[in-house]
Amino acid sequence: MRLSPTELTALVDATETCPHRFLGLHPLGDGGCVVRCLLPGALSVEVLTEQARKPLAMARLHAVGLFEVVVPKFESIRYRLRATYPDGVVRELEDPYRFLPTLSEDDLFLLGKGDDHRVYHKLGAQPRVLEGVAGVSFAVWAPSARRVSVVGDFNFWNGRSHPMRSLGASGIWEVFLPGVGVGVRYKFELVGPHDRTPFVKTDPYGLHFEPSPHHAAIVCDLSGFTWNDADWIEARRAQDVRSRPISVYEVHLASWRRVPEEGGRVLGYRELGLQLAAYCTQMGFTHVELMPPSEHPFDGSWGYQVTGFYAPTHRFGSPLDFMAMIDALHRAGIGVIVDWVPAHFPRDFFALARFDGTHLYEHADPRLGEHQDWGTLIFNYGRHEVRGFLVGAALSWFERFHIDGLRVDAVASMLYLDYSRKAGEWIPNRYGGRENLEAIEFLKQVNALVHLYHPGVAMIAEESTSFPGVTKPVSAGGLGFDLKWNMGWMHDSLDYFKQDPLFRKFHHDKLTFGMLYQWSEAFVQSFSHDEVVHGKGSLIGKMFGGDDVTKAANLRCLLAFQWTWPGKKSLFMGCEFGQFAEWKFEASLDWHLLQYPLHAGLQRLVTDLNRLYVGDASLAENELGPESFEWLVTEDGAQSVIAYERRGRGCAWTVAGNFTPVERTYRLGVPWPGRWEEAVNTDSKHYAGRGLGNLGGVVADKIPCQGRPYSIEVRLPGSSMVIFRQAAR
Numbered sequence: 001m002r003l004s005p006t007e008l009t010a011l012v013d014a015t016e017t018c019p020h021r022f023l024g025l026h027p028l029g030d031g032g033c034v035v036r037c038l039l040p041g042a043l044s045v046e047v048l049t050e051q052a053r054k055p056l057a058m059a060r061l062h063a064v065g066l067f068e069v070v071v072p073k074f075e076s077i078r079y080r081l082r083a084t085y086p087d088g089v090v091r092e093l094e095d096p097y098r099f100l101p102t103l104s105e106d107d108l109f110l111l112g113k114g115d116d117h118r119v120y121h122k123l124g125a126q127p128r129v130l131e132g133v134a135g136v137s138f139a140v141w142a143p144s145a146r147r148v149s150v151v152g153d154f155n156f157w158n159g160r161s162h163p164m165r166s167l168g169a170s171g172i173w174e175v176f177l178p179g180v181g182v183g184v185r186y187k188f189e190l191v192g193p194h195d196r197t198p199f200v201k202t203d204p205y206g207l208h209f210e211p212s213p214h215h216a217a218i219v220c221d222l223s224g225f226t227w228n229d230a231d232w233i234e235a236r237r238a239q240d241v242r243s244r245p246i247s248v249y250e251v252h253l254a255s256w257r258r259v260p261e262e263g264g265r266v267l268g269y270r271e272l273g274l275q276l277a278a279y280c281t282q283m284g285f286t287h288v289e290l291m292p293p294s295e296h297p298f299d300g301s302w303g304y305q306v307t308g309f310y311a312p313t314h315r316f317g318s319p320l321d322f323m324a325m326i327d328a329l330h331r332a333g334i335g336v337i338v339d340w341v342p343a344h345f346p347r348d349f350f351a352l353a354r355f356d357g358t359h360l361y362e363h364a365d366p367r368l369g370e371h372q373d374w375g376t377l378i379f380n381y382g383r384h385e386v387r388g389f390l391v392g393a394a395l396s397w398f399e400r401f402h403i404d405g406l407r408v409d410a411v412a413s414m415l416y417l418d419y420s421r422k423a424g425e426w427i428p429n430r431y432g433g434r435e436n437l438e439a440i441e442f443l444k445q446v447n448a449l450v451h452l453y454h455p456g457v458a459m460i461a462e463e464s465t466s467f468p469g470v471t472k473p474v475s476a477g478g479l480g481f482d483l484k485w486n487m488g489w490m491h492d493s494l495d496y497f498k499q500d501p502l503f504r505k506f507h508h509d510k511l512t513f514g515m516l517y518q519w520s521e522a523f524v525q526s527f528s529h530d531e532v533v534h535g536k537g538s539l540i541g542k543m544f545g546g547d548d549v550t551k552a553a554n555l556r557c558l559l560a561f562q563w564t565w566p567g568k569k570s571l572f573m574g575c576e577f578g579q580f581a582e583w584k585f586e587a588s589l590d591w592h593l594l595q596y597p598l599h600a601g602l603q604r605l606v607t608d609l610n611r612l613y614v615g616d617a618s619l620a621e622n623e624l625g626p627e628s629f630e631w632l633v634t635e636d637g638a639q640s641v642i643a644y645e646r647r648g649r650g651c652a653w654t655v656a657g658n659f660t661p662v663e664r665t666y667r668l669g670v671p672w673p674g675r676w677e678e679a680v681n682t683d684s685k686h687y688a689g690r691g692l693g694n695l696g697g698v699v700a701d702k703i704p705c706q707g708r709p710y711s712i713e714v715r716l717p718g719s720s721m722v723i724f725r726q727a728a729r
Helices: 005-012 105-113 230-237 269-283 319-331 384-401 411-415 437-453 487-498 501-507 509-516 548-564 591-595 597-615
Strands: 024-027 033-038 044-048 059-062 066-071 080-084 090-094 124-130 133-141 147-152 172-178 185-191 199-201 247-251 287-290 308-312 335-340 405-408 458-461 483-485 523-527 568-572 629-633 641-647 651-658 664-670 675-681 697-699 710-716 720-727
Touching: 005 059, 005 066, 044 066, 105 384, 124 172, 133 185, 147 172, 230 319, 247 269, 247 523, 247 597, 269 287, 269 319, 269 597, 308 319, 308 384, 319 335, 319 384, 335 384, 384 437, 411 437, 437 458, 487 501, 487 509, 487 523, 487 548, 509 629, 548 568, 548 597, 548 651, 548 720, 591 597, 597 675, 629 651, 629 664, 641 664, 651 664, 651 710, 664 720, 697 710, 710 720
Parallel strands: 247 287, 247 568, 287 335, 335 405, 405 458, 458 483, 483 523, 523 568
Antiparallel strands: 024 033, 033 066, 044 080, 059 066, 080 090, 124 133, 133 172, 147 185, 185 199, 629 641, 641 651, 651 720, 664 710, 675 697, 675 720
């Protein structure tokens, strides 16, 4: 097996698609073998074997560093190389090209179908031991590339050093590099189908990345981490997300809390784990939701323009540190939901865009492949390998990092081909409709697989349209999400509490309309980061009022309305204590406000609402169905009063809201006699209100009212909500 001039040129120019055909150990027709290696920069190379008594000197075939030697047939293919370099350094190394592929035919078949649900254990950088030799196997999907090499710290970023082999029609390129270890930086160098100049890309499956501007992936091994949350995971498997109280604290890690004594530095993952666990426990939240912790290049995207779909961002530590944060939260009894962005990805050339010189992950047609609002690219959900990449990313966060749920961002933009597009700017589906059929099938697949492999976790949709069946099971024709943000209720509620109380009677339907569609989906009542950025002002800043006291009273009403309305709860950080400034991603929350009674009072109210909601857990068992709620007062728009009953197995709440400054006396029907505790009164001095109320409770009279056999006469302070509670009899 001698090299032809064409083959030699292909090797030294790094255009050979299967370097393993010529490099490494190969039999000759006369019974001997040839060993050939490519070590750019080496002056000389020797082959070290157990059979030969002395090293076998290799002949130089090309000045770039191509060597070969003919040897007798080995009893074993084991050998090492010893290379001498101009600086006098002598290195002994294993030959990467003597190893067989690390991916089997079955692997390639499943990867090509997008059906390898643990694709993240096959592609990317996988530390492993082959034939007793430690190293890293690298594999990447780049079907249109003419050449792919691994470059990194270990080969001076020289694309000639470690060209990968193409594994046929799969489009996957692979090589095992012995001696490469954890912590090494690397990228892939590619030559596209129409390119003469190589370009470099970071690893789509990378677990850890260095900061801008280099963006190199870093070989990472997670096997050394010891989890301490086995009891949490086991209990989670037995739980039904929809029937338990869920109160979510949404957090942007870089701006939640900083260290002013150290120049305002951000907290690391391990610090965040301990401090968030303590704070959520204090406040009574059941879950924390992390705005996308995935790797992203631009701080101002808040993590929503992802370049590392499998990697926690480097900004707060390593993936092991991220695992420690999750572990700390679980040990404190706090679940972790992660924002996930499969709707689009940025155009940054070092990442997924035109990955192999073609439109690989995105559609080539801009009417399908470009997101006009965000200047990003849309995934080609109809391509098996792209779908497998995204499904693998979702499953990886659950398996590797033990998260408890994904909040899927921008679902509406995935569902509709004409999302935010004018006529002529989009292409109908094969039936002539506007639905993105491939994206819909992808969402069904990922939801079904997440629930198959990780029972008890939550899949939550941020979906702003009336698309039917978002939270219906896939088996019933739905998308398969567990929960959906209630965007309509959020907008109506905010609009109402912006109004002058003098005119609220003309907007009374904003409080009641949501019940007309409340049971169409399994909802989360959410006030998110989207409501406190881009000039929208803070949550307390949206409230009516010419002074802080009035604004705080209205915000207390809004929060009590949120917590007593059926559905799960979600609140963005800072809203729980009434931060006046609009959220800034590059600065800490204004924690100093808690020294003032208005803000401390708001924080105490959220704490008490959480404790009431979580403590009366039976109300959550059926809060996604109509049996959990009944109106008592809906028509009193003239006085801006509403009242309703919430009932569970263990107790009942009678909730009343008076949304004008005028104090009122009101009679409300209740199902049982006896004393009804005033569990929460937003006008309490404990929350920095005026202190008007019902002296801690009232006794029911045997006076039928609103269809109930008993009733209570209650005092409703101006601009307040009051919750009366009694344990079930």
